[in-house]
Amino acid sequence: MAGLLVDVYGLAELSAPSPATRLTCLWLHHPRMQTKEIMGDFASRTVAAWNERRKASAIAAGRGLVALAFDQRNHGTRLVSEIANRSWKAGNETHAIDMMGAIRGMVEDTRGLMDVVEGYLGCAGAEGAVVDGHYVMGRSLGGHSAWQLMFGDERVTAGVIVIGCPDYMGESPFLSPGVVIGMKVGRGKEGDEPDADMGEDSATFGPRTTHCSGYL
Numbered sequence: 001m002a003g004l005l006v007d008v009y010g011l012a013e014l015s016a017p018s019p020a021t022r023l024t025c026l027w028l029h030h031p032r033m034q035t036k037e038i039m040g041d042f043a044s045r046t047v048a049a050w051n052e053r054r055k056a057s058a059i060a061a062g063r064g065l066v067a068l069a070f071d072q073r074n075h076g077t078r079l080v081s082e083i084a085n086r087s088w089k090a091g092n093e094t095h096a097i098d099m100m101g102a103i104r105g106m107v108e109d110t111r112g113l114m115d116v117v118e119g120y121l122g123c124a125g126a127e128g129a130v131v132d133g134h135y136v137m138g139r140s141l142g143g144h145s146a147w148q149l150m151f152g153d154e155r156v157t158a159g160v161i162v163i164g165c166p167d168y169m170g171e172s173p174f175l176s177p178g179v180v181i182g183m184k185v186g187r188g189k190e191g192d193e194p195d196a197d198m199g200e201d202s203a204t205f206g207p208r209t210t211h212c213s214g215y216l
Contacts, residue, residue, distance in 0.1 A: 001070075001113055001120045005077050007036055009067040010047035014126050017055050020064025023126065024133035025117055027110050027149070027156075028069040029142030031163075032099075033085055035076035036069040042137060043067035064129065066121065068113070072141065073105040074098075099141065106145035110136070111153050133157065138164055160210050 014020045026046060028039035050065040071078045074085060086092040118131040136159040138146030143164015150159050151166075 002116055004070050004109065004113065005036075006068050006070045006113065007040070007043075008121070008124070009040070009043035009069075010051070010065055011121070011125055013047065013051050014064040014066070014129065016051075018061050020054075020126070020129055021062050022133070023064045023066060023118075023121065023129045023131045024135060025114070025131055026065060026067040027113075027134065027136045028067055029106055029110075029136065029138030029145045029149075030069065030072060030075070031140035031142055032072075032102075033075075036071045037076075039067075039069040039137075039139075039142075043069060046137075063133075064126070066126075068117070070109070070113070072145070073102050073109070099144075102141060103145045103148055106142075107148045107152055110145075110149055114153070114155060135159060138162070140164065162212050 014023070026043070028036070028043060030036055030039050047065055047067055050060075054060050054063070074080050083090075083092050084094070084098045086095065088095045092098065114134055118129075121129065121131065134153075134156045136146045136149050136156050138144070138159070139162040143161045145164075146159050146161050147164050147166045150156050
């Protein structure tokens with residue numbers, strides 16, 4: 001898609017139990033030093049869970065979910081310099097600049113794909129289906145970029161952040177060692193209930209973010 005190798009999960013399942021007419025795209029951002037393939041398990045389980053819901057609900061049947069993963073800049077099929085992915089301790093003096101560039105680049109790459117994904121999916125078998133929803137899931141470096149995508153594009157209305165910082169330029173209490181934190185924040189309208197039922201047509205959590213960080 002648009003010059004990038006993108007793995008698409010769930011495309012074949014869009015026709016069952018009935019053809020999906022509306023699509024939600026779940027964009028998957030992988031960790032530093034990894035590749036798009038590591039997000040395959042997340043993608044497969046998420047898509048399978050949603051398709052089970054489609055089978056059980058007439059309301060949800062018309063909405064399909066596809067998960068999409070592509071390599072972060074300077075990772076996997078896009079690798080240019082191995083040292084640029086390493087930390088200061090590993091000898092990379094420009095680690096902070098490299099990571100900032102990777103985060104900003106992943107955001108722009110995802111936004112660009114969001115502009116054209118409906119056409120590509122239509123040519124791949126989802127003809128006639130309208131892409132009207134975008135979610136993001138990211139881990140580690142992918143968690144940082146997922147936050148920035150949420151902030152930078154209003155089309156992204158829900159996300160799952162695993163070990164990611166909303167303010168990677170400063171200190172964050174969510175990254176304290178030995179602490180695991182779950183947090184939900186919203187893009188909903190003022191006065192919305194934070195745990196309001198988003199209805200059976202929502203492919204995940206509705207317009208909010210689940211954030212988990214730290215380690216046990």
